[in-house]
């Protein structure tokens with residue numbers, strides 16, 4: 001591959017922009033990916049005249065074993081010592097434990113927390129954000145409501161009354177933190193100009209971002225691949241080898257595509273070939289946290305719970321795949337789709353203790369066999 005090129009400077013019109021027009025960015029979240037996102041953004045706000053230098057980062061406050069507050073340590077060392085140790089975030093990143101204060105001046109909000117916390121955060125933000133704020137979600141997950149599944153970007157949009165794009169991709173945070181080359185996809189609904197602004201805010205020579213007009217497709221890719229990664233981890237824990245894992249990834253990708261299109265017929269086939277699709281599926285099944293903890297779960301024969309393993313192995317970082325599998329299962333049962341998605345369904349049945357990890361490749365009643373289902377379902 002050709003060496004990464006320097007990014008072009010902003011156009012003269014943007015450079016001459018009045019200071020009042022500059023955008024202020026706040027990152028809502030400061031976990032492993034949240035901290036890397038703040039670092040990426042902070043390198044660009046310093047470089048690009050259309051943004052204020054400072055990047056606020058809302059921190060869910062916690063007390064470290066040393067007795068110090070995480071926020072204080074981030075601000076004095078410029079490192080998130082708990083979730084991204086050893087990496088300088090940039091002196092223009094300011095950690096703020098006060099959610100309202102962190103967002104009040106922002107006109108660009110980057111949401112990047114584990115998905116289970118977003119609804120509570122949005123409730124606290126109602127009426128507290130600026131009027132014409134733009135948002136982007138880096139969160140991989142969904143909520144299930146009485147009315148059906150609700151993507152996180154829609155939840156943010158609906159609760160706060162603001163537009164919300166998404167950024168997803170093959171983005172293991174620790175690799176991007178040390179500036180190894182990777183790609184990402186920005187999903188947007190209608191406004192290409194806003195999408196381009198997000199692309200500009202995130203792009204660096206080692207982080208190449210492309211816009212795609214398919215917000216649901218991009219977000220569902222990022223969400224569903226975490227369930228496939230749990231299946232890949234089971235296969236690793238059972239030492240079933242590369243062919244089996246490749247089969248799981250292939251079947252998983254087909255289920256991702258089928259489910260996405262059933263839910264949103266507008267989802268584009270081409271989205272699955274972007275970084276948010278097949279590339280994210282591969283990297284997560286090879287090197288992600290969901291895979292790692294699912295491997296340990298299978299090695300223990302399902303006798304130690306995911307919660308216990310997550311706490312022990314990830315030390316505060318959160319898995320998304322197990323809860324997404326549960327949420328997905330609710331949708332599949334409610335709509336009578338369980339038989340169409342045997343891989344998704346089996347992941348939940350194993351992770352909730354109803355089946356043994358070996359069931360991931362076994363015959364069962366609702367799973368006649370994977371190939372029959374693939375051949376017959378019109379949705380594939």
Ligand SMILES: NC(=O)C1=CN([C@@H]2O[C@H](COP(=O)(O)OP(=O)(O)OC[C@H]3O[C@@H](n4cnc5c(N)ncnc54)[C@H](O)[C@@H]3O)[C@@H](O)[C@H]2O)C=CC1
Nearest residue numbers: 030031032033034060113114117139140171172173317318
């Ligand atoms: N880490 C990675 O490599 C990548 C993660 N993502 C996605 O980004 C999202 C955020 O993940 P990470 O930044 O890695 O977080 P993480 O997994 O490091 O999660 C821990 C974060 O949750 C916070 N937290 C704990 N309890 C909380 C509460 N009650 N309310 C609010 N926050 C609380 C912690 O303070 C910490 O900031 C997830 O949806 C994940 O799937 C996406 C791409 C890569």
Ligand SMILES: O=C(CO)COP(=O)(O)O
Nearest residue numbers: 169170171172288289290
């Ligand atoms: O989404 C990710 C990479 O793109 C990270 O996946 P894990 O949460 O499994 O580490």
